[in-house]
Amino acid sequence: MKPATVVIVGAGPAGVRAAETLVAAGVRPVLIDEAARAGGQIYRQPPEGAGFVRTKSELYGFEAGKADALHGAMVRIAGKIDYRPRTLVWAVGRNTLDTLRDGQQESVPFTHLLIASGATDRILPFSGWTRPGVYSLGAAQIALKSQGCAIGARVVFAGTGPLLYLVAYQYAKAGARVEAVLDTNAFNRQAAATPKLLKSPSTFGKGLYYVSWLIAHGVRIERGVTLLAAEGERAVSGVRFGRGGKEHSIACDAIGFGYGLRAETQLADLAGCAFRFDALNRAWLPERDIAGRTSVPNIYLAGDGAGIAGADAAELAGRRAALALLEDTGHRVPAGAAALEKKLADIAQFRAGLEQAFALPADCTAAWPDDMTVCRCEEVDAGTLRRCIRNGEAREINRLKALTRVGMGRCQGRMCGAAAAELLSAETGRPVSDVGRLRGQAPVKPVPISLAFTAGDDAPLASPDDSDE
Template sequence: MSDVSSPKIVIVGAGPGGIRAAAMLVAAGLHPMVIDEGHRAGGQIYRRPPDGFIRRPEQLYGSEAAKAQALHALFDRLVAEGRLTHHAGSSVIAVRGGRLHVLAEGGVQVIGYDRLILATGASDRVAPVPGWQSAGVYSLGAAQIALKAQGVTLGRGIVLMGSGPLLTLVGAQLLKAGADVAAVLDTSSWRQQMRGLGGLAARPLVALRGLALRTMLRRRYHAGVMLERIEADASGVIAMRWRDAGGRQRLTPCDMIGMGWHLRAETHLADLTGCAFTYDEQWQQWLPKTDEMGRAGNGVYLAGDGARLVGADGAEIAGRLAAVACLTDIGHVAPSAAADLRKLTRLERFARGLATAFPWPSNMVRTLPDDAIVCRCEDVTTAGVREGTDFGGGEANRVKSLSRAGMGRCQGRYCQLATVEIVAARAGCAAKDVGRFRGQAPVRPAPIGAFLQEGWGSG
């Protein structure tokens, strides 16, 4: 049992980063609390299917099956032994004054902490394409989750589009599952992808596995495409209109489209805890500032893709580093972090190679037609964002208040990056000069009753 006088350490997120942080703290004799939206630990990358699911781990996780199973078993053992407290199916919707407001099936409870480790991960980074508000359009992550968690594909004729390793991975996974993948459309040209080889050489085996998956796609894969419009009727998607690298117009019939351009760090909780942010030119998004161990100040530590977009392996390392930093700061004996820091440096070099090879399509977004929807939650068009810029100037939150872009249930998770690009183009400035949407509580949709309970909003 841990000492009752020990500081209360709360970890948000039970993916690779959160699990490794928890294990490190437990090994030091502490009893952390882990809060996670999933009903079973594993995170998005190692999401676990329901009991009785017939597909084997090798089919779900491919070459990462052994890692996934090891993490699942580690966390389950710590819970079974009573060495940590696990709040499953729970969402942190607000942070204030060292307290977390946690929404679960029973309502909202307020949980205090002395130290907080945020391992909130990342979500799909999507870019608007005319017609993307139509039924039958999903993120790549949503398509992957449906396959992992339920063993289903989301359409009979599928087109995937975007750029980055997830585009190839999801395409290969769907093909293995027997889905009809009509086309995989990559906005990054072959020449651009070659520019990332220097960084990708930091993990040659991973890069080779990616190439092997690419070969599975065969002629379905097209690099350097221009995405024109998603065609739809009253029932949903019917075709994707695009141009190949040679400029030839193509029309691919389909009833489902998956889209994504790598990842967007999940930073809403970090924002509410008062973390400072910096604009990363290569990833073209705002990321929280931390030291090399994940310290963000005020007893807050960040681990995983919520701070550094380095993937599942990097998240495990970052989780251990955050735990070591936490142990050091509270006066506990902590193991050396030197080896993990060296590994993380190599993984970050590989990640930067990915960012170079598969960039965010800023020019495509900046030149969207006026009638294209930017914010799907609030049905805000590109013209609306441009008009908001004309009235409010090139500042993200002014345009947000004038146009309502980013004010829907996703709180800008899907439209903020595109909105900023459009504002920057209209105002004639760089995207970093536009700023970012301020984080607001609740960071997830919550029932009205949650705000009426005693304790909501209290210090």
């Protein structure tokens, strides 16, 4: 039998633990990652020669031990894997990945593919969100971890989700001036989720600590707000929000905002994996079993790219998917699969509590003015989308995309896709699950146009289904 060629995409918690498990069984996988150093977003390392020094305790807080363990695992297996950092996977063909590294295109064959692509910010726009000085929460965190700098001198963090309080804490702890934290969810909603959140008491306790620390250090926290606008002429000078039937304003020169995370599913889509709507994540996710197997033979998923569950779950899921891969390739599988599945089930209950505590704002689109940009890449505003929908021209998201170009730009719908779906849902009076999902397209991220003519024959340059409806 021809030996398996195993490729892992993503060197975050899921990818590193999957690689570690495979190496222990005598398999030498290819590990591909966009970043220069392993760790993913949660355990992101500063670049070599960054020009600043921050300890792991300063970078990762309570998670310093976990970060150090993951980084250490990567160091131990580095000589036993084919590690390819600074490498973008931009297309998936039949048993082939198309990649770009340092400007050079390379096709990477595989017999078995484990996708650990992680997540990015879930964005809902507001007036002025394209103004200089407005960042996603993830971008604000990257600036702090990778560049050792804050996004502004006076920062407001807004939106909802655990990352909101974590990033605010990290900034304030690092010495940045945090003017306020604006949470779109009310305190009573978050308190009602406590029984589910106590399924992971240590994580819940850390969240309480972040909030308490911020309050103790004079950071203003407002809950149950509606984010209205980033104020300013050429750049951000303040943020305006509604609460208790009144409008309020806070002066600042930078805003970090986001509404939790969304799974990066484009590679799974291009690989042909079946999708289903997940009510908990309020998103379309690739189907997988408890072991990480997808609907496509020999393709596996692990970590937040398959559904948001956090770094601890990602490590567990990476190990579990690797065990499934070993079983499918005829290797002796070490014990422990059942224990991993039990831990993942416990985390899933905690995750349900997080979604209850930090839900998307209800009827969020009602406050969006027609002249507000929804898709910044293609400069499509809410009014354009509304007119297209109200004229009866679009009742499905890909039809709306075809007629307005929403989601056709550099971000491939990463930033605007959720907003466009929510607006379509509100305007048609249908659940967001009924308006469809944006289909993945290659290249999943911007690449030189010359690569479109040099990619392998198996690399899809469009979705298998190009119909509008």
